[in-house]
Amino acid sequence: MKLWKKLTLMLASAIGLSVLTTGVAQADTHTDFINRLSQPVLKVSRQNHLYGSVMMAQAALESNWGTSQLSLDANNYFGVKGSYDGHSVTMSTAEANPGGSMYNTLAQFKSYPTAQDSLNDYAKVLRGGTSWNPFLYEGAWRENASSYMTATNIVAENYATDKNYANKLNKIIAAYDLHDRFDRTTANSTDADTSTRITPGVDYASYDGTATVKPGTIKFYNGVPTSADKTKLIRTKQLANKKVKVLTRGIVTKDQTIWYQVKSGSVTGWIQITDILGLKNN
Incomplete structure (x- = not known):
C-alpha cells in the first residue's frame, strides 16, 4: 500500500475514533x-x-x-x-435591541x-x-x-x-x-394528585402538623380561594370537631390570609386558619 493511502486510512481512523470518543464523553456528561x-x-x-x-x-x-x-x-x-x-x-x-440585532x-x-x-x-x-x-x-x-x-x-x-x-x-x-x-x-x-388545586398568587410551604376543626359548618375548598381563582367550595359539618392532619400552609400574597391543607381519612382540602383550633407543628 502506498504511503499516502496508509496515512489517509490512519487519519480517517483517528478522526472516527475522536468523534466516537467525543460522543461517548458527551453522553456520559449528559447522563x-x-x-x-x-x-x-x-x-x-x-x-x-x-x-x-x-x-x-x-x-x-x-x-x-x-x-x-x-x-x-x-x-x-x-x-x-x-x-x-x-x-x-x-x-x-446577549440581548436584542428594538431592531432585532x-x-x-x-x-x-x-x-x-x-x-x-x-x-x-x-x-x-x-x-x-x-x-x-x-x-x-x-x-x-x-x-x-x-x-x-x-x-x-x-x-x-x-x-x-x-x-x-x-x-x-x-x-x-x-x-x-x-x-x-x-x-x-x-x-x-x-x-x-391533582384533585387539589395549586393557586397562583399563593405562597406555599410544606407543613407537618395536626389541628382540630371548629364545631359547626365550615367552608372547605379544593384549593386556596382568591379573587382571581374561584375554587370549589363545600360547606360541611362532617369535619366538625375532628382532628385532622395538616399537610401544607398557603398564604394569599395579596391580602395575607392564611389557609391550611388538611386531611381526614381519604378527604383532603383547604380551610382557613380561623376554622381550626390547636394547630400544632410535629
Whole structure:
C-alpha cells in the first residue's frame, strides 16, 4: 500500500475514533447531569404538579448540561435574572435591541445556595406566572396539559424567543427517556394528585402538623380561594370537631390570609386558619 493511502486510512481512523470518543464523553456528561438533578427534579415536579421531564430538559438546555458559568457559579440552571434572598452575580449576556440585532451587555442573575433552590424558584414562576399574568403558564400544569409536549409548547411560547425551543426540549426528553423516568413515576403518586388545586398568587410551604376543626359548618375548598381563582367550595359539618392532619400552609400574597391543607381519612382540602383550633407543628 502506498504511503499516502496508509496515512489517509490512519487519519480517517483517528478522526472516527475522536468523534466516537467525543460522543461517548458527551453522553456520559449528559447522563451524569440527569442523575445529579434526578431527585430534586422529582421532588419539585411532584410538589408543584409539573412535568419533571420538561423541568429536566429545560435545566439541561438553559445551563448547557450544567457547564454554563451561571450554573457553576450560582446554581442558576434557568438563566433567571434578578436576585435571590439578596444574592446575585453579574455576567455578560446577549440581548436584542428594538431592531432585532444582538448585542452583549452585563446583567444581574439570581444566585442560589443549591440546585434545588433554583428548581423551586423555577417551579414558582411556572405556578405563579408574572405580576401582570399569574396564569401565564397554567397550560403547562399537569392538570391542564395532557402531555409533556403540550407543556413544552406553553413553556416555549412564554419563556424563550427561540422559535425552535419546544423542539429542542422535546428532543432532549426523547433522547434520554425523560418522560418515562420523570412523568410516569408520578402519574399515580399521591404527591402528584391533582384533585387539589395549586393557586397562583399563593405562597406555599410544606407543613407537618395536626389541628382540630371548629364545631359547626365550615367552608372547605379544593384549593386556596382568591379573587382571581374561584375554587370549589363545600360547606360541611362532617369535619366538625375532628382532628385532622395538616399537610401544607398557603398564604394569599395579596391580602395575607392564611389557609391550611388538611386531611381526614381519604378527604383532603383547604380551610382557613380561623376554622381550626390547636394547630400544632410535629
